[in-house]
Amino acid sequence: MTTLYDKLGGAAAIDQAVDIFYRKMLADDRVSGFFDDTDMDRQIAKQKAFLTMVFGGPNKYTGKDMRSGHAHLVARGLNDKHVDIVIEHLGGTLKELGAADADIAAVAAIANGARDDVLNR
C-alpha cells in the first residue's frame, strides 16, 4: 500500500510540509506561545519527525518520546484544544500540498491517536 508519505513525494515533500506547517503554528497566537523558548532548528527537526510519522513514512517516534517531549508543555497548560489546533493546521498544510480529503482525514486520525501520549494521560 502506498503511504501518503510516498504519494506526497517522500523526504523532499516533508521539508516543504514542515515549513508550511511550522509557519502556521508560529503565526497562530493560540499556540505560538509554546514555541517561545525553543530553538527553531531543533523544533524544525522535531516537526519533521512528527510529520513523517503522521504521513506514514519511516520514523522512530515512540509514545514515550511523545510523553517526555511534551511534559513541560502540559505543565504550561497544553490541552485538548491545542491538539485540535495542531490537527487543524496539519489539514491546512496538506490541502496546500494538494492532498485528497480522505488522506487528510487519515492523517488527522493518526495524529489523534497520539493525543493521550502528547497530553500525558
Place this chain on the structure above:
Amino acid sequence: MTAHISLSGSKFAIEDGETVLECLTRNGVHVPHACCAGVCQSCLMRATDGEIPAAAQAGLKPTYVNQGLFLTCQCKPVGDMTLCPVGGGELDVPVQVADRVMLNHNVLCLRLGLEKDFVCEPGQYITLKNRAGVARSYSVANDPESDGYMELHIRLFPGGLMSDFLRTEAEVGAQMIIRGPAGNCFYVSDDAGQFPIVLAGTGTGLAPLYGIVRRALAKGHTGPIRLFHGALREADLYLVEQLKRVQGVHGNFSYIPCVLEGEAGRYYSCGHIEDMVMASLAGDKQAIRLFLCGAPEFVKSLKQKAFLAGVRSSHIHSDAFLPTKNVATAA
C-alpha cells in the same frame, strides 16, 4: 533506575535530569567548559562503555563520533557509562600569534599561524585556548587553507578572562591552542552560484559573514550578495573601508552598515538592522540564502521573522554567539 558514570576508578550517581558535566562538577571533578550549550566543544570526553545519547554527539565531526567522543554538557545518560578524559594533545592544534591589530575600539583582529594544514570553511568556528586552559569559541573570518593563517575577530570585554590574556600576554609569537572546526554556517553553492544571498550580523558576527562573502566571491558567485552589519554606534562598525572596496570591485555585492544611534545623511543607514534586513527581503523568497550571526536574541528574532516571511528553513544558516557559563561546583 539511577544511571552511574565511572571515571578513573570513581563512580558517581546521576541525579534526575542531570548532565554528565553537571554531575562531575557537582562531585568536584574539574571538566573544562565554556558555553554549556553544545557549541564550544571544550567539555568533550570519551565514553569507553555505555550508550551515548544522540544529542550528546550532535554537530560533532564523524571522526570524533567514531572515537566515542561526546559533549558532557549535552549528555543526560540513559544508562551506566564509563568515561575517560580526552588527552591534551589528541584534539589540540598548536598555533602561534602571527599578527594582532585593533579593528575598532574593542575588536581585535588576531591572526594565527598554523604549523600544519587546518581545513575549515570560512564561517565555521574554532575554540581557542590559552596556557591557563581558558577556552572561548570564535568564528573563522577567512580561508586558512589558502591564506596560510587563521583570522579571528575578537571583541575584548573589560575583565574577560580571555580578553585580559589577549590584551596583555598574547604577543606576536605567543603559543596558543585551537580545537575544531565546528558549525554549519558557511557557503555552499548548488546552482552555479546564482541565488541571492543576504547576510546580517551584529558586532563580531561580521567575522563569519566576512569569511562567507569572500568565499562566495572567490567561488564566482553571480547572484546578488547583501551584507548588513549592525552596530549601536558608528564607532562599533569595523572593516568599513575594506568592505567598501570589495563593493567597488564586485558589482553583485552590497555592504549596508546599520547604526542604531547614528546621524542621518552619512554612509551608513540609521535604524534597526532587523527592519532593514526584513525590508530587503522583497520578491521571491524561496531562493534566498540567509546567514545570521551575532547576538543570540538578534539571531533568533530575525530567523523567525524571515522564516514567517517565506524564507525556507533549510536556507537559513545561523550562528548565535552564546555567552560563557559556569556550572556550579561542589560546595
